[in-house]
Amino acid sequence: MSSVTADYKLFTPLELSKDLVLKNRIVSGPTTRARFDLETHAPLERNIVYYEQRAGAGLLVTEACAISEQGFGWYGSPALYTNEHEAVWKELVDRVHAKGTKIFLQLWHMGRQSHPSFHPTNEVVSASATQYVDGTTRNASGERTGLEKARALELEEIPEVVEMYRQCAIRAKRAGFDGVEVHGGNGYLVDQFLQSTTNQRTDKYGGSFENRYRFLHEIVEALKTVFPAGRIAVRLSPNGVYGGMGSKDNDEMFTYVFGRLSEHGLAYLALLDGFGFGYSTESRTLTVFDAKKAFKGP
Numbered sequence: 001m002s003s004v005t006a007d008y009k010l011f012t013p014l015e016l017s018k019d020l021v022l023k024n025r026i027v028s029g030p031t032t033r034a035r036f037d038l039e040t041h042a043p044l045e046r047n048i049v050y051y052e053q054r055a056g057a058g059l060l061v062t063e064a065c066a067i068s069e070q071g072f073g074w075y076g077s078p079a080l081y082t083n084e085h086e087a088v089w090k091e092l093v094d095r096v097h098a099k100g101t102k103i104f105l106q107l108w109h110m111g112r113q114s115h116p117s118f119h120p121t122n123e124v125v126s127a128s129a130t131q132y133v134d135g136t137t138r139n140a141s142g143e144r145t146g147l148e149k150a151r152a153l154e155l156e157e158i159p160e161v162v163e164m165y166r167q168c169a170i171r172a173k174r175a176g177f178d179g180v181e182v183h184g185g186n187g188y189l190v191d192q193f194l195q196s197t198t199n200q201r202t203d204k205y206g207g208s209f210e211n212r213y214r215f216l217h218e219i220v221e222a223l224k225t226v227f228p229a230g231r232i233a234v235r236l237s238p239n240g241v242y243g244g245m246g247s248k249d250n251d252e253m254f255t256y257v258f259g260r261l262s263e264h265g266l267a268y269l270a271l272l273d274g275f276g277f278g279y280s281t282e283s284r285t286l287t288v289f290d291a292k293k294a295f296k297g298p
Contacts, residue, residue, distance in 0.1 A: 014058060016102075016298065017230025017267050020178060022058030023100050029270070030106045030181070030235070032063045034076030038142075041072065041079035048092045055099035061233075061270075064108035064183050067168035070125065070161070071189070073114025075138035080105065081164075086171045093176040102178040104233065104267075107165055111189030112150035112198070113243055115139045125157075126150035127193040127215075128200040132244040155203055158215065161189075166222040179231030182219055185272050187243015190216050191236075194257065197247040197282075209256040216257070220264055229265040238286045239274035246280030254286055258294035268298040 014022045037044055054060055066072035066079035079085055089105075096103045112126035117140040131149035139145050153161065169180050184190035192198040193215040199206050205214050216234070223232050238254035240246075247253065261269060271291055279285060 016059070017228070019228065020102065020231060020267065022102055024058040026057040027059045027061065028054045028057040030061045030063050030183070032074065032077060034074065036076055036078040038076060040082075040084060041066065041077065042085050042088045043078060043092050047078070048088075048095055051092055051103070052095050052099065055096045055101040057101060060096060060101055060103045061181050062103065062105050064106050064188075065168075067107050067109055068161075068164040070119065071109030071111075071114075071164065073110035073118050073124070073137070075140070075142050077108075080168050080171050080175070086175050089172070089177075090175040097176065104179045104181045104231075105168075105172040105175075105177045106181045106183050106235070107168055108183045109161065109164070109189040111192045113137065113147065113188060115145065116148055117141070124148065124150045125153050126189065127198055127205065128152045130192075130198050130200070132187070135244060152201070155205075158205060159218075162215070162218045162222050165219045166226060169223050169226040173226055179227055179233065179267055180223060181233040181235055181270065182216070182223070183235050184216055185235050185237030186240060186277075187237075187245040190219070191243070191245060194236075194253065195245055195247040196249055196253070197245065209253050212253065213257055213260055217260065220261070220266075224264070230267050232264070233267045233270060234261055235270040235272065237272040237274075239279050240272060240277050241274065241280045242277035246282040248282050250280065250282065251284040251286055251290075255290060255294050258291050262294065262296045266297055269295050 011024045014025045016022055068081045072079055112124055114124045115137050116122045129152045132147045135147040172180055194212050199212050204211055238250050
């Protein structure tokens with residue numbers, strides 16, 4: 001009798017893209033732990049050990065990491081926008097690589113889910129001047145508090161935010177990361193541009209599916225100047241309600257986004273279902289089969 005594991009491929013190598021091979025097919029996904037340095041937002045030894053312990057997987061994706069001071073907003077979370085950040089992340093990456101594991105950095109801008117106390121300008125920004133009125137967070141002192149109304153990004157500011165993503169990717173590459181994943185879900189800034197419930201703009205970044213997708217498209221294009229497309233990924237949450245999200249046209253909008261992202265030849269598209277935080281009832285629930293029809297890739 002043949003072994004039940006004879007055709008089991010979980011522990012066999014996987015070619016994620018033409019120049020990126022994983023030692024096995026196990027992926028350790030991003031999980032915010034909020035255990036980084038509270039002052040500098042740099043990794044500590046305990047964070048390095050945490051990822052080192054999980055380096056049996058073929059690919060690690062870091063917990064969400066702030067791309068800039070403007071994008072930061074989760075008490076105890078990491079960042080990568082200074083030389084100090086870069087140096088410690090490099091040590092972390094080197095120790096993961098010593099185990100034969102690949103690692104991607106998840107790029108994060110919180111948008112309206114940040115708190116003004118984290119920012120010298122004492123304000124948070126978003127696609128439009130909206131507020132997640134039912135949401136709470138921790139401020140820069142660690143105190144639980146409500147979220148405040150965001151300021152809409154000016155048209156000329158949006159390319160500056162796109163450049164923040166690119167600069168963070170440059171630092172990630174110098175630190176040795178094998179690729180990057182754009183956090184486009186959970187009601188953070190990219191999601192705030194994609195969804196009609198938070199994007200009320202009337203310029204080229206609002207209104208139509210194409211316009212609301214434009215911000216994400218420009219981010220991916222900018223990242224492609226740093227990493228090959230096969231080392232760039234995107235994470236979306238089309239069904240979730242986290243962050244006060246859920247829009248009546250999500251099924252059509254995200255089907256459009258899946259198709260447009262296919263044009264880039266990305267490493268993969270990651271979908272966070274509504275299981276963890278609840279499903280939106282505003283539109284039809286999208287399935288992995290819907291995504292596979294529209295997105296031609298892993």
